[in-house]
Amino acid sequence: MEQYRAVWPMAVKARYLIYFQYFGTGYSGVMKSPSHQPVLGVQNYLEDAVQKLQPINEVNISISSRTDSGVHALCNSAHLDIQRKEGKLPFSAELLVDALNFHLKPEPISVLKAFRVADNFNARFRALSRTYVYRLVTGCCHRSQLPVFERNLCWPVANRPLNADVMKEAAQILLGTHDFSTYRSLNSETPFKSPLKTLLQVDIMPGFSIFLQQNFHSHLEFWELTFRSRSFLYKQVRRMTGALVAVGQGKLMPRHIADLLEVRDSRAYPQNIIAPPDGLFLKNVEYDTKDLEVGESVIQ
Structure with missing residues (x-):
């Protein structure tokens, strides 16, 4: 047998x-x-x-x-x-x-x-691309004035509204392939990473919050800044956000965004305008769907 x-x-x-x-x-x-x-x-x-x-x-x-x-x-x-x-x-x-x-x-x-x-x-x-979203809010200058659920999820930038039109004009300057040396912070990886990056998308759009009580927070206005690239330099998104907010506040002009690109020196970035980490979100990491299809065939 x-x-x-x-x-x-x-x-x-x-x-x-x-x-x-x-x-x-x-x-x-x-x-x-x-x-x-x-x-x-x-x-x-x-x-x-x-x-x-x-x-x-x-x-x-x-x-x-x-x-x-x-x-x-x-x-x-x-x-x-x-x-x-x-x-x-x-x-x-x-x-x-x-x-x-x-x-x-x-x-x-x-x-x-x-x-x-x-x-x-x-x-x-x-990864084909990475998308970051930065959330801003106007109508207050301090997180203590925000709904408690928003206090670590956005940046309260000013009591007054931002000039969104001029911010959008300045944002277009960042699109495309540039040497972003000025828009990165120095760290241990700096000498080994090329500062050339291609920014595929920059959008500035009105945002929202599900936590607002209209009787108390009707003066607050949310904005979302979206950035997409294959990769970013260290603190590049926070520096670009800070510079665009400075434009919206009238502290910088759109031409200054181009000037900062041209100087190619991290030390030339204006002090005290970098956006804090709280409002920054990694929204998505994109891959070729064929990479995932390969995995499915392995299981079958």
Whole structure:
């Protein structure tokens, strides 16, 4: 009689792309920080959640888009490898999302979606574009005058309205490919990164808040500044926002936006106008849909 034996699947290392969001207040930023520090990064908590799934490989999440302390993400992304014990199939995308969110509680971090992707997929370098939104509010000068739910989610810039038309005129100067040296802050990566970036979109549009009580906050006016590029320099969005707000306040003219581009020197950026982190949101990281289709074929 022919003998049969059960054939268990070998331990397979699966790579996933995850989309996740977080409320950035209270974190050192998205990137991992040393565990002995009192304030940790979002990555620390994500990796801790993955570790609780008991993979047999070392946990190492590769974040696509860096955000600083106080900056939020409606949708950031990362890739990670998970190798389960022999005999266990790779997690389905849906199960991975549910399991990670269970272990992330009670942190204000949520995994939105996951895709199984090819083993050589890289969340940072395969991104086609990144979109940031900066939220402004006029009608007050201090966060204490805002609805409590908005106090870490926007920048109160002035009691008076901004000149939105002249801001839009100035924003058009930033579109296209430029040397953005003046619009970046200096950090350890500065000598190794090209300052040439192509800004694909700059929009200045009226915004809104669901937290307004009209009887008390009717004087507040929200604005959203949207920036899209394949990648950005360190603090580039906050510096561009600060310069455009200065134009809207009459402190700078649109021609000064061009002048700052031409000087190509971070030290030439005017002091005390950089936008704070609170109002900045990473809105989206875009990929070629074919990258995700490859992952689907791996599962089938």
